[in-house]
Amino acid sequence: MSARTRVGGELLRFYPLGWRRRYGEEMRALLEDDAPSVRGLATLVTGALRAHARPGPWRASVAAGERVRLSLWATFACWIVLSIAGASFQKETEEGAFAAVASSHGVLGVARALVIAGAVLGSAAIAVGGLPLLWRALRSARTGGTAVRLALVLPVVGLLLFAAVTRVVLALAPGTLEGASLGLRFVLAVPWWAAGACFALSCALAPRIVLLRVEMPQSSLRRASRAGLVLLVAMALVTAGLATCCAALVRLVPSLAAQSGGPLWPSTALVLAAGVALAAACTALAAVSATRALAASHA
C-alpha cells in the first residue's frame, strides 16, 4: 500500500460518520485500486468539508442519539480550538502596557471584558452540560472498555506533558526572549507550542471517544444540547471581544499593535488578527453543530 493511499485512508476519517458508513469502504477500495495524486488527496479534504456542510440521505444511517453525541462533541471541539485563540489573547494582553492602555481607551477595556465574559459563560455552560456526562463516563470507566479508560486519562497526560515542557522552556529561556536570536526563539517556542497543541488535541478527542462509547441518559444529552447553545453565545462574545480589541488596538494605539507578538510573531496585531480568524471560524462551525445537536436531541 502506497503512502498516499494510507494518507487518503486517514483523510476519510474527516468525512461525517454517516458518509463513511455509506461510502467509506468503497472509497477505501478506490484508494487501493488507484493511489491518489496530491490533487486527489486535496479533493478528499474539500469533499469532507462539503459533506459536513451539506448532509445528504446518507445521514439516515446515523441514529438521532449518535447525531446528538457527535454534534455535541463538535461544539466542544470548537470551544477547545477557540480557547487557543483566547489563550494567545490573554498572553498578548497580560503585560502592564496593555492594562495601562486599556484603562485610557474604554473600547479596549470593553473588548477585554467581552472576552472574559465569554470565557466565564463558556466555562459555566461546560460545567452545566458537560459535568453530568463526565460523571457518567467516570462511573462507567470500570465496566467500559480500555478505549474509554484511555480517553479519560488522555487529557490529564496532555496537561502533564504541557506543564513539563513549559517548565523546561522556562528553565532554559533567558529572562526575556526579546533580544534572543531567531534560532533560540524557534528552539524554545516550537516544542512549547507542540505540547500545547497535544494538550488541546487530547482535550478535543477524548470526549468523542467517551461520547460514542458510553451510554448517556437522554435527559443529560438534552441538557448538554441546551448548554451547547449557551456555549455558542460565549464563543460569539469571545470572537466579538477579540475582533474589537484587534481593530481598536490598530486604530488607537498603533505603537502597541506593532510590538513583537511573541517569540516568532512579528506583531501583536498579527497574533490578534490570527486569533480573530480562528475564533470566527470556530464560532461559525459551532453554530452549525450546536443547532444540529439541539434539533437531533428533540428528534
Added chain:
Amino acid sequence: MDRSDPSLLVLASLAGGEKHGYAIVADVEEMAGVRLGPGTLYGALARLEEQGLIEAVAPEGRRRPYRITGAGTEVLARRLTTLSRVADTGLARLRAAGAGA
C-alpha cells in the same frame, strides 16, 4: 462536453453500463482526459444518487457498482443535446469568422 462538471462526466460514463469507482475514473479519463479525484468522484456519486439519477447495485466485495436510472438517462440526453447545440453553433461561428478574416 463540460469538462469541469463531474456529475455530467459520471452520468456519461454510466450511460455505457454499470461501473464501480475505479472503472468510472478510468473511463472518464479515457473519454474526457479528466482524472477525477476520489473526493470529487464520490461527491458527484452522492449528489446523483440523492437526485435519483443513478442507483447503487449489489456490491462486488468492497466495490459497489452504480448504474444510471431512467431519470438520469433523460437528464443526460437533455444536457448533452444542449451542449451539442452550443458546440455546433460555436464551431459554425468560428468557421464563419475564419472565412471572413
